[in-house]
Amino acid sequence: MSRKKTSKSKAGSVPAASALPAANGSRPARPGSAHPGSETPPNGPPQPSRPSLGGGGDFYYDVAFKVMLVGDSGVGKTCLLVRFKDGAFLAGTFISTVGIDFRNKVVDVDGMKVKLQIWDTAGQERFRSVTHAYYRDAHALLLLYDVTNKASFDNIQAWLTAIQEYARHDVVLLLLGNKVDSAQERVVKREDGEKLAKVSQVGWVPEGALEAVKPGLSPPVLPGGSSCLQEYGLPFMETSAKTGLNVDLAFTAIAKELKQRSMKAPSEPRFRLHDYVKREGRGASCCRP
Numbered sequence: 001m002s003r004k005k006t007s008k009s010k011a012g013s014v015p016a017a018s019a020l021p022a023a024n025g026s027r028p029a030r031p032g033s034a035h036p037g038s039e040t041p042p043n044g045p046p047q048p049s050r051p052s053l054g055g056g057g058d059f060y061y062d063v064a065f066k067v068m069l070v071g072d073s074g075v076g077k078t079c080l081l082v083r084f085k086d087g088a089f090l091a092g093t094f095i096s097t098v099g100i101d102f103r104n105k106v107v108d109v110d111g112m113k114v115k116l117q118i119w120d121t122a123g124q125e126r127f128r129s130v131t132h133a134y135y136r137d138a139h140a141l142l143l144l145y146d147v148t149n150k151a152s153f154d155n156i157q158a159w160l161t162a163i164q165e166y167a168r169h170d171v172v173l174l175l176l177g178n179k180v181d182s183a184q185e186r187v188v189k190r191e192d193g194e195k196l197a198k199v200s201q202v203g204w205v206p207e208g209a210l211e212a213v214k215p216g217l218s219p220p221v222l223p224g225g226s227s228c229l230q231e232y233g234l235p236f237m238e239t240s241a242k243t244g245l246n247v248d249l250a251f252t253a254i255a256k257e258l259k260q261r262s263m264k265a266p267s268e269p270r271f272r273l274h275d276y277v278k279r280e281g282r283g284a285s286c287c288r289p
C-alpha cells in the first residue's frame, strides 16, 4: 500500500465564529491556513484518505480518520489530547476551549500508519450548536466524564442523545471516566461507569432493544444477530490525563477499530474493541456486557 504524506505537527483551531459547516451538510470555506478541512476532511464511511496537501511534513500514513473528543466542560478533553499528542499534562489554570481545536497524530497499527485527526471540542453549553455541526464527519468519538464531577456523569445521557442525533450511525464510541488519579475527590465509582456503559448504545441497536436491557442489565435478543449481542453496550475505561493511565490505549483502540473497518477484505481476525480495552486496560478498567 502506498504511503501518504502528512505534516508532522499540524494543528489548528476553529473558533466559534461564522466559518463553520452548515447543519444541512454544506461546508462553507473557512478562513485561516490552519484549518484542517483543507487537509483531510473525512467523509463517508471510513476509507483510506487522500494524501495530505499540507506539504513539508516528514510523516507518512496509509489511512486517516477523524476522532472527536466530547463531554462537559472541564472533564479533561484538552488534557487528554495533549497527553496523547505530547506526553505532557496541562496542570495549573484551566483554560476552557473555545470552539474547536485539532491535533494530528500518526499511530502504528500492526504495521500500518493510521493518522488520527483529533478534534477537541468545547464542552461549554454555548458552543453546543457549533460542535454538533462537526459530529457527522467524525469516525469515532471519545465521550468523557470526570469521576470527580457527578454532574458530568449525569450528563452523559444527554451527550448520547446528541450523538444519536448528530453523529453517523456507525460511529465508533468509547466512554471514558477521566481524572482517576484524584482518588480523594472521586464521586463516581468505576462500577457506575461500567453500568452506564453496559446499558448505553448508539447506532445500530434496533428500536426497543435499549429499553429491553435496562431493567435486568442483560443483553437484548437482537433479531437474527449474534455478533451484535457480543458487542452490545459501549466500551468503557477509566483514564487519567495527569498520569497517562490508559490514554494511549484509548486512542490506539480507536485506531485499531477504524483501521479494521476500513479494510475491504480483512485478512486478520476481526478486531473487537470491547475485548481489547477490557484486556489491555490498566487500573480501573472497562466493561463488556
Ligand SMILES: Nc1nc2c(ncn2[C@@H]2O[C@H](COP(=O)(O)OP(=O)(O)OP(=O)(O)O)[C@@H](O)[C@H]2O)c(=O)[nH]1
Pocket: 071, 072, 073, 074, 075, 076, 077, 078, 079, 080, 090, 091, 092, 093, 094, 095, 096, 097, 098, 121, 122, 123, 124, 178, 179, 180, 181, 182, 239, 240, 241, 242, 243
Ligand atoms: N487531576 C486531574 N486533573 C485533570 C485531568 N485532566 C484534566 N484535569 C484538569 O481539569 C481541568 C480541565 O481540563 P481540560 O482538559 O481543559 O478540560 P476540557 O474538557 O477540555 O474543558 P473545555 O475545554 O471547557 O470543554 C484542568 O484544570 C486540568 O488540569 C486528570 O486526568 N486528572
Ligand SMILES: [Mg+2]
Pocket: 077, 078, 079, 095, 096, 097, 120, 121, 122, 123
Ligand atoms: Mg478543552
